[in-house]
Amino acid sequence: MYKLVGTISGEVGLHEFDFIVTGEVRRNEYVKVWNELDGWILGRVASIVEAEKKTATVELIGYKDDRGFLMQPRNTFSRDEKVFKADQTFVMDTLGLKSGGxxxxxxxxxxxxxxxxxxxxxxxxxxxxxxxxxxxxxxxxxxxxxxxxxxxxxxxxxxxxxxxxxxxxxxxxxxxxxxxxxxxxxxxxxxxxxxxxxxxxxxxxxxxxxxRIDGINLSVKELYDLLPLSDAQLGVLYQCINGIKAEKEFYTIEDIIKKVSESKSNAKWRIIHFLERIRETGILSDSPxxxxxxxxxxxxxxxxxxxxxxxxxxxxxxxxxxxxxxxxxxxxxxxxxxxxxxxxxxxxxxxxxxxxxxxxxxxxxxxxxxxxxxxxxxxxxxxxxxxxxxxxxxxxxxxxxxxxxxxxxxxxxxxxxxxxxxxxxxxxxxxxxxxxxxxxxxxxxxxxxxxxxxxGGRAVEMEEVEKKEKIEAESKKKEWNAREEEGRRSMFAKLLFE
Ligand SMILES: Nc1ncnc2c1ncn2[C@@H]1O[C@H](COP(=O)(O)OP(=O)(O)O)[C@@H](O)[C@H]1O
Ligand SMILES: [Mg+2]
The missing domain is CATH 3.40.50.300 (P-loop containing nucleotide triphosphate hydrolases)
Known part of the structure; x- marks a missing residue:
């Protein structure tokens, strides 16, 4: 009732052996061999060579002992031992495959x-x-x-x-x-x-x-996590938010921008730029x-x-x-x-x-x-x-x-x-x-x-190609603009999301 696939021949190691293929077998097929000491042992066909005789190399996986541990056989197989296709229950038990889930x-x-x-x-x-x-x-x-x-x-x-x-x-x-x-x-x-x-x-x-992300009462720490601010900029932001807190229970990013623009510090421009970019994304909301x-x-x-x-x-x-x-x-x-x-x-x-x-x-x-x-x-x-x-x-x-x-x-x-x-x-x-x-x-x-x-992956692949082409075209255009104007605005536009 077990399906015979071949007979062991040549060198027999503790971890692998070769067998002459006589039945139907393919690479990665699971096979089993009888071992005097430990009973049936599971192995996997690692490679098949078609020479004079068709020979397969098997890597041993092992067997489950009484405690349910996967063990390696304690002695090598006898030459001429028969190799069978491993049956489903034996494969599942030995590999630990379970049904359901x-x-x-x-x-x-x-x-x-x-x-x-x-x-x-x-x-x-x-x-x-x-x-x-x-x-x-x-x-x-x-x-x-x-x-x-x-x-x-x-x-x-x-x-x-x-x-x-x-x-x-x-x-x-x-x-x-x-x-x-x-x-x-x-x-x-x-x-x-x-x-x-x-x-x-x-x-x-x-x-x-x-x-949407909660845009109400953003703390300095939260903003600091989001924005690449220097210490000086952080200081300005801290002062401004503290100022707002003294005046209002609830404040928005709009309030922060307004307060920062009233600051006398030169650091304010970059902060405003960052805040405006965040605001423009539309991600902040009062109903997050x-x-x-x-x-x-x-x-x-x-x-x-x-x-x-x-x-x-x-x-x-x-x-x-x-x-x-x-x-x-x-x-x-x-x-x-x-x-x-x-x-x-x-x-x-x-x-x-x-x-x-x-x-x-x-x-x-x-x-x-x-x-x-x-x-x-x-x-x-x-x-x-x-x-x-x-x-x-x-x-x-x-x-x-x-x-x-x-x-x-x-x-x-x-x-x-x-x-x-x-x-x-x-x-x-x-x-x-x-x-x-x-x-x-x-x-x-x-x-x-x-x-x-x-x-959805296939459609995406196409879209990715199109997007890449678009990005390339845009970055060329951007480069051109930057060279043309060399203005402060286009420099600024590059600062944050890069
Ligand atoms: N298990 C599978 N059965 C059938 N087709 C598959 C399978 N895995 C992948 N494919 C095919 O391969 C393509 C690419 O797979 P995908 O998961 O989008 O690749 P990746 O995310 O690794 O870039 C899919 O569009 C699908 O046609
Ligand atoms: Mg993918």
Missing amino acids: IYLGLLDGRNIPVYLRKEELIQKHCSILAKTGSGKSYTAGVLIEELLEKDVPLLIIDPHGEYISLKYENRSEEERKQMEKFGISPEGYASKVVVYTPANFSINPAADKLF TRIEDLVKVGKASIIDMKGAEPKLQQLIVYRICKEVFEARKMGKIPPFMLVIEEAHNFCPERGFEKAVSSNVLRTIASEGRKFGLGLLVISQRPARVDKNVISQCNTQIILRVSNPNDIRALSRGLEFMSSEMEEEIKRIPQGVALLSSPSIEMPILVDVRVRRSEH
Whole structure:
């Protein structure tokens, strides 16, 4: 009843062996061999060589002992021992795969579903790292769908507006054909997804609501967090705000600008410029978005950053993170998952860019778990994401990575990475992920399931190209203007958001 795939031959080591292939077997297939002392042992076909005889090399995974620990066999196999295809129960038991939970996809090459524990995702954070176009956002979408099905609240930082498509069911013919294989059906989440825009409805007509920050009674500290002020400028701002406080119970940014412009200090010009830029973004309001509305059971709130400059995006992430962390600590909002796309922009590794959102993200990464605040960190540049954040992610999903710096960064950050795995992740096809998670015994390759809802990434790729062209044209124009005028105004315009 066991399917024979071959017979051991040649050198037999403690960690691997070769066998002559006689049955049907492919790379990454799971096989088992009988061992006198320890019983059935699980192995994975690491490579197959077609020479005179077809030979496969198997890396041993091991067996579960009575206590449920994964063990390596104590002695080598006998020559001529038979190699069988491993049956589903044996594979699941040995790898520690359990049924039920967050359904990610199928064990590569097998029809064995791979699930993650919901609690583990939220309490121990998760990262998705890979090069562009390898399926990061797609895979994040799969996790988001699963969390939505389980009514886990989500807050999604979406720089490219690619998650709005969660509202609609998957329309791809190609992908719908694969749904049966994965045992799923199409589904749109329009009733659960709310899209917020920090800009406005003419820039982002698809948004459901405006995202606004409280602009009333901004403190010196808050402004200092937002603005790159020198000590002298800070001093002026401090004096002005104190002055206003003595006169008014409630004040707006307008009041601050007015007060600062009355100052006699030369430092005031730059402060006014900064304040005006913030005001112009329209992000400040006297009816700010409530954190309790953003994080709600059964809802996914998307902050669609379309139309927001990078610095403003960082500012928004900073404010949101600070508020949700406080709110979670005080139990004002339920446990939830915070999804950060393009994480290298919001918590860059030291030595690369700087972001106001860095510190608070680092805090959430190290302390969030205590309060049921899970992070899902996504990036195409692992080397550029703060390694303190990455190293706190216990579930790692790695898709194809080819940049040598990024592979090195992964190896440094992830203890399970071996040199074989480095080779593996250069080769894995689109949609296949290397998964490492506390609940499974060793990293495995997962054929990530197709999406129930529409994936917005493709449209984004096109938009990105157009945007890039536009930015290039604009920066040329800007340069030209700057040279033409050399005026104070255009110099000023460059000062803040750069
Ligand atoms: N698991 C998958 N199943 C089917 N297609 C996938 C899968 N993962 C990725 N793709 C395809 O790859 C494309 C790029 O994926 P995407 O997640 O947008 O890349 P990234 O975010 O890494 O740049 C998608 O548009 C989709 O067509
Ligand atoms: Mg993407």
